[in-house]
Amino acid sequence: MERAVTPPGLRPVGRKRTNRFARVVEIALGILLVAAIATSLLGRGGLGFGGVGGGKTITVGGKNFTEQDILVHMLSSLIEAKTDLKVVRKPFLGGSQVTHSALASRSIDLYPEYTGTGWSSVLGEAPIGGDPQTTYDKVKEAYETRFGITWLPPFGFNNTYTLSMRADAAERLGIDTMSQLAARSSELTLGATHEFLEREDGFKGLQAAYGMHFKKVTGLDPGLTYGAVKEGTTDVNDAFSTDGRIQAFKLKTLKDDKRFFPPYYAAVVIRDDTLKAHPELEETLNLLAGKIDDATMSALNGKVDLERKEPRAVAEQWLKEQGLI
Known part of the structure; x- marks a missing residue:
């Protein structure tokens, strides 16, 4: 249903x-x-x-x-x-x-x-x-x-990939880095673009590097990921560091503390x-x-x-x- x-x-x-x-x-x-x-x-x-x-x-x-x-x-x-x-x-x-x-x-x-x-x-x-x-x-x-x-x-x-979540949620959960996100990923949901989910320099490699295992992973159209986090439909999304919606929607980008993502100039x-x-x-x-x-x-x-x-x-x-x- x-x-x-x-x-x-x-x-x-x-x-x-x-x-x-x-x-x-x-x-x-x-x-x-x-x-x-x-x-x-x-x-x-x-x-x-x-x-x-x-x-x-x-x-x-x-x-x-x-x-x-x-x-x-x-x-x-x-x-x-x-x-x-x-x-x-x-x-x-x-x-x-x-x-x-x-x-x-x-x-x-x-x-x-x-x-x-x-x-x-x-x-x-x-x-x-x-x-x-x-x-x-x-x-x-x-x-x-x-x-x-x-x-x-x-x-x-440099429009690098990053992960973002609502700033208030990140503060409440004590999440500032991707390693901290990985530690709590089983409690959270990820909404990401289909391309990000398929890429080795995206979710596949990120899982291996950080050991992330989200409660639920949802494939979204590119225009929906930020709004889904803003509205609480998902907890985390894949984001582009130069996207203006990060600041406008009061989202927090997480530090790539293992330096997984390459430069995207x-x-x-x-x-x-x-x-x-x-x-x-x-x-x-x-x-x-x-x-x-x-x-x-x-x-x-x-x-x-x-x-x-x-x-x-x-x-x-x-x-x-x-x-x-």
């Missing part, structure tokens, strides 16, 4: 079977999505090394959450302002595997990625902590060698053939290198998630304030 009336985004994750099913569904949807994008773009003039519209169109893709939506519009508007290229905007394509597949298959030309995600989720390497520059250098070299894809210099902010990933066809893109996109710190990205996210402003308007307003468009 409970399963029949519970919305799909709030149903418990049945440990292995459901996680495997969610993974298969994401991959299948990704294949269909890439095919659909390619078909659509072929109708506009065919796929080309530098884009999709007779060599003068660039397609910018992004993942399925607010920060990526803002970055897609930021990159797209900057390209349109600084070059004679036309831009097709494709935010909310899906998770990491979907967007990477779209890039590799030439359905899109570039998108924003995170160093830790590229290393662990895309390349399938064991998570590495420590120095951000080391992580960037390793992932940059591996992408170039394996995929013919270039990592441009990072924007400047955001940067543009772009195919080498696209850069070769349009070398002006590198100089244009590098105008954003080092320009966006954690606080700035968090504030931009908050304008969309909390103030309900349009992502494109938020992105373009920031670009104007910086004198970039």
Whole structure:
């Protein structure tokens, strides 16, 4: 009865079977999505090394959450302002595997990625902590060698994974670190995105590193995790450190005292053939290198998630304030 009336985004994750099913569904949807994008773009003039519209169109893709939506519009508007290229905007394509597949298959030309995600989720390497520059250098070299894809210099902010819970609950339970959370995890529930539950640098690795065993684990759509904790539907959620809802919803992020999570510095990933066809893109996109710190990205996210402003308007307003468009 409970399963029949519970919305799909709030149903418990049945440990292995459901996680495997969610993974298969994401991959299948990704294949269909890439095919659909390619078909659509072929109708506009065919796929080309530098884009999709007779060599003068660039397609910018992004993942399925607010920060990526803002970055897609930021990159797209900057390209349109600084070059004679036309831009097709494709935010909310899906998770990491979907967007990477779209890039590799030439359905899109570039998108924003995170160093830790590229290393662990895309390349399938064991998570590495420590120095951000080391992580960037390793992932940059591996992408170039394996995929013919270039990592441009990072924007400047580190949107690392974290876990959060209501600040009042954390204080009441004496939880400040992830180790302290693990000690009480059998009393608590976790609501996390399906991608986080599947990733080795997410819940799988976190369980092994900290020995967490929650009373209940629920797979949620990305837009529901913070509200679920705020309303008390779940006790703990996976969070992005630059999400504006953390402060607005009075949540507390827990210290990763074992340094499990790697650095997640955001940067543009772009195919080498696209850069070769349009070398002006590198100089244009590098105008954003080092320009966006954690606080700035968090504030931009908050304008969309909390103030309900349009992502494109938020992105373009920031670009104007910086004198970039």
